[in-house]
Amino acid sequence: MARTRSLVTALVLSFCTTSTLALSIDTTNTTSISQAAAAILNGLMLVNYNPNATTGHFKQPEPWYWWLSGDAWTGIMDYTVYTGDKTYEKDILSALSDPVNLGTNYDMMAAAQQGWEANDDQAYWLYNALTALEYNFTAISPCVPSSTGKGGCANSWLSIATNVFDEFVARWANDSVTCGGGLKWQYNPKANGYYYKNSVANGGFFQTAARLARYTGNSTYADWATKIWDWSVAIGMVSPEFNVYDGTGDAGTANCSAMDHDQWSYNLATYLHGTAAMYAYTSEHDPSSAGTWQSRVHSFLLSANQTFFSPPGQNATGVMYEQKCEMDLSCSTDQTAFKSSLARWMAKTAVLVPGEKDLIMSLLATSAEGAVKSCVLAYGVQVCGMTWWDKAGFDGKPSFGAQLSALEVVTGLLVGQAPALAKI
Numbered sequence: 158m159a160r161t162r163s164l165v166t167a168l169v170l171s172f173c174t175t176s177t178l179a180l181s182i183d184t185t186n187t188t189s190i191s192q193a194a195a196a197i198l199n200g201l202m203l204v205n206y207n208p209n210a211t212t213g214h215f216k217q218p219e220p221w222y223w224w225l226s227g228d229a230w231t232g233i234m235d236y237t238v239y240t241g242d243k244t245y246e247k248d249i250l251s252a253l254s255d256p257v258n259l260g261t262n263y264d265m266m267a268a269a270q271q272g273w274e275a276n277d278d279q280a281y282w283l284y285n286a287l288t289a290l291e292y293n294f295t296a297i298s299p300c301v302p303s304s305t306g307k308g309g310c311a312n313s314w315l316s317i318a319t320n321v322f323d324e325f326v327a328r329w330a331n332d333s334v335t336c337g338g339g340l341k342w343q344y345n346p347k348a349n350g351y352y353y354k355n356s357v358a359n360g361g362f363f364q365t366a367a368r369l370a371r372y373t374g375n376s377t378y379a380d381w382a383t384k385i386w387d388w389s390v391a392i393g394m395v396s397p398e399f400n401v402y403d404g405t406g407d408a409g410t411a412n413c414s415a416m417d418h419d420q421w422s423y424n425l426a427t428y429l430h431g432t433a434a435m436y437a438y439t440s441e442h443d444p445s446s447a448g449t450w451q452s453r454v455h456s457f458l459l460s461a462n463q464t465f466f467s468p469p470g471q472n473a474t475g476v477m478y479e480q481k482c483e484m485d486l487s488c489s490t491d492q493t494a495f496k497s498s499l500a501r502w503m504a505k506t507a508v509l510v511p512g513e514k515d516l517i518m519s520l521l522a523t524s525a526e527g528a529v530k531s532c533v534l535a536y537g538v539q540v541c542g543m544t545w546w547d548k549a550g551f552d553g554k555p556s557f558g559a560q561l562s563a564l565e566v567v568t569g570l571l572v573g574q575a576p577a578l579a580k581i
């Protein structure tokens with residue numbers, strides 16, 4: 158831990174004096190893209206990760222959040238699958254299999270996180286299991302034999318994913334006493350935020366149901382995805398313009414009548430990827446609905462293009478930014494990481510909905526060029542800033558979230574190299 162901390166301190170102190178040896182990338186050359194991704198990931202691991210500390214937990218400035226570590230492992234798993242570079246496979250598997258993250262019931266409810274873990278945090282760890290299923294990623298070993306576990310193992314990726322899905326279903330039933338449906342942000346009634354239904358939690362449940370539907374072909378999951386979608390639209394969380402708003406309260410008699418209209422990139426991204434999975438599911442199992450889902454995917458992309466790309470007055474068309482906090486450099490630890498979700502799920506959407514590939518890849522390419530320019534070589538590692546549109550390059554604002562976002566926007570350009578998505 159001491160080593161990690163002192164490296165961070167050294168990096169921060171060195172920014173004023175280090176010359177800007179920026180990374181370079183040719184977004185038409187997969188070797189060049191892989192090299193840039195490897196350099197950014199190397200920086201993330203050296204600056205932010207110490208495997209001798211709590212397994213799977215990345216270091217961030219206090220307060221740091223467990224969900225961000227779950228988020229990062231998905232980005233690193235994608236890197237591993239897209240590039241074939243297995244350097245971090247062991248780290249991924251030890252993070253995801255350790256009870257400090259997986260929980261003793263194989264559902265990403267770890268004892269140490271009780272008290273602050275919310276539905277969205279659990280979802281961000283769960284996405285690792287869904288991603289592992291889709292890419293037939295190495296299983297957790299050893300298998301814990303179980304007669305009820307999927308594939309005979311209590312700790313198979315499918316068991317983990319369906320365990321969490323089942324918990325979301327049970328919580329939805331409880332939470333539907335207000336607002337005609339919807340998951341609360343928190344599942345713990347004592348937690349701050351219990352009386353709030355938000356898009357990252359409901360979009361997370363929607364995306365989980367949709368991805369399980371595509372993977373299993375089981376219509377129960379698709380029916381849930383449709384139900385969550387319909388509620389999200391009816392309550393105004395997903396607007397007719399395909400903006401995704403942050404959430405709405407259900408304390409007292411509020412009953413979700415007042416929406417918080419803040420727009421964050423990860424909220425839209427969460428729903429976007431769920432609609433893409435539903436497009437893929439319906440194309441195969443319910444073709445008369447496929448066109449509807451495809452048009453929802455397209456509408457989300459146009460909305461994302463308008464809201465989260467091309468910061469005004471910067472002459473940076475097609476460059477991704479976190480519009481709520483980035484222009485005045487006020488993003489919190491959490492918020493610095495949101496672009497990682499938008500980049501990741503846009504890339505994966507390009508695979509599921511090939512008709513959107515050109516639009517998506519062109520937005521990711523302009524963003525990746527900016528992201529790479531935001532990185533600087535300091536003490537032998539590439540450290541990336543928050544702003545990708547700033548022609549001056551590195552903005553002096555490195556963070557775990559900024560580094561992860563840079564990794565994912567670059568890695569996303571390689572999504573075409575991923576194996577075909579598995580299904581059963």
Ligand SMILES: *[C@@H]1O[C@H](CO)[C@@H](O)[C@H](O)[C@H]1NC(C)=O
Pocket residue numbers: 183186187188189192
């Ligand atoms: C692609 O990038 C690699 C690594 O930077 C470089 O060695 C190679 O020459 C490039 N290929 C082309 C066709 O530009």
Ligand SMILES: *[C@@H]1O[C@H](CO)[C@@H](O)[C@H](O)[C@H]1NC(C)=O
Pocket residue numbers: 158160207208209
């Ligand atoms: C972790 O512990 C091992 C064994 O004690 C040691 O060799 C290694 O240098 C440590 N790694 C870090 C990053 O501190």
Ligand SMILES: *[C@@H]1O[C@H](CO)[C@@H](O)[C@H](O)[C@H]1NC(C)=O
Pocket residue numbers: 293295579
């Ligand atoms: C998935 O991986 C396992 C073990 O690595 C392998 O035996 C199996 O053939 C793979 N399945 C597919 C569909 O690639």
Ligand SMILES: *[C@@H]1O[C@H](CO)[C@@H](O)[C@H](O)[C@H]1NC(C)=O
Pocket residue numbers: 327328331
């Ligand atoms: C449903 O609510 C009851 C009463 O508050 C609680 O005891 C139970 O644990 C909740 N179940 C779920 C799945 O949230």
Ligand SMILES: *[C@@H]1O[C@H](CO)[C@@H](O)[C@H](O)[C@H]1NC(C)=O
Pocket residue numbers: 335336337412
């Ligand atoms: C709460 O909102 C839901 C969904 O809009 C609605 O169906 C229900 O009637 C409302 N309940 C009350 C008490 O207003």
Ligand SMILES: *[C@@H]1O[C@H](CO)[C@@H](O)[C@H](O)[C@H]1NC(C)=O
Pocket residue numbers: 319375376377378
């Ligand atoms: C589909 O999934 C649901 C929910 O997990 C399960 O109850 C049902 O048995 C599954 N149906 C089939 C045909 O596997």
Ligand SMILES: *[C@@H]1O[C@H](CO)[C@@H](O)[C@H](O)[C@H]1NC(C)=O
Pocket residue numbers: 459462463467474475516
């Ligand atoms: C995306 O936004 C840019 C900048 O506003 C605009 O020029 C472009 O036409 C938009 N792309 C699409 C497909 O709407």
